Amino acid sequence: MQSGKINEIWKLLDSVPDPEIPIISVVELGVVRNISFTNNVYQILITPTYSGCPAVKTFIDDIKSCLKTNKIFNFDIKIIYAPAWTTDWMSVETKEKLRKYGISPPSNKVVCPQCTSSNTVLVSEFGATACKSFHKCSECLEPFEHFKCI
């Protein structure tokens, strides 16, 4: 019965959007590392994306309010640092969602999300959020953001 309940919590958290890129959920982002049930408490392990990402505090608050809205109060959220978060944890589907949203997904080969050309130039390694770099497409000339590979 507990494992069914744990699955239900995974599903609930999958409905919590990333505060900065709401097209993907915190589960798809890969920051929810584990959910277990001990001593009548759900232990939720979260790992930060970037050390200083301001979204981390926001999505932890969002996770709390989502669980409380669904009448789940016996949970404990713990932040872990190892293994360090990596964009490798994103699924192919999640990456495709990012591309459709207009963000070039994490990959060693940067592809323009508009025209899919790989003929692009890096404008700056730092973008509007810690996780993105700024590029320009040399084919369609559109500027775009790339989700950095780390």
Added chain:
Amino acid sequence: MDNELLNYTLRIADNSLILGQRMSEWCSKGPTLEEDIALSNISLDLFGQANGFYSYASQLDGNKSPDDLAFLRNEREFFNQQIVELENIDFGNTIVRNFLYDSYNFLFYSSLKNSKDDTLSALASKSLKEVKYHLRHSKNWLIRLGDGTEFSKQKVQQSLEDIWQYTHDMFSMDEIDNKMYKLNIGINNSHLKDEWDKIIDETLLEAKLVRPKDGYKAEGGKNGMHTEHLGFLLAEMQFLQRAYPNAKW
């Protein structure tokens, strides 16, 4: 042992916090919009890294919260290296300081990630991912400025001469360092020197800059001895908590 581990952890946290505070001073004052964003992003990474190490220090301390450690210690109780507290002066100067420090920081975390202490090891692995692109940023800029115009070259060469004296302390070992190293918790700073020299020499060659000669060695940051710049930095950073104790956002 716990006291020494606490002190060792605070040294790492203080380095990140103080350099992070210096980088935050660039926010809205960067030479271009992209650079403004870059330096602010680096600041944010450093604050995040500091927060991780302060949280651990807070656990080891048992009394003080991470915020207490950042906002309620005085100058002599900060254990950061002097190089991170130096004033920004100008963009070229910041790039030179960051390049010299980032090169060290990259090697430091590369080594600390093998620490026997699980928390230090995890925080080092995490920080290393970010420090890698901090180094790429300062290195690329140094090459551009060194191999740029006569004016930019002369400015960064002068900054190199000015900051060089603060680099020696990165590789020093004191009692706490030795004890942590013996326990396989800390690293041997002096072992980083050869690799650091290699990064510096290769980059300076590409940037057409000259490596300064060793002269006076500024030391003592990790034991609470600081330049006149740290007090002013703390006065600004700690103002709110000092004027309105326990104020919350």
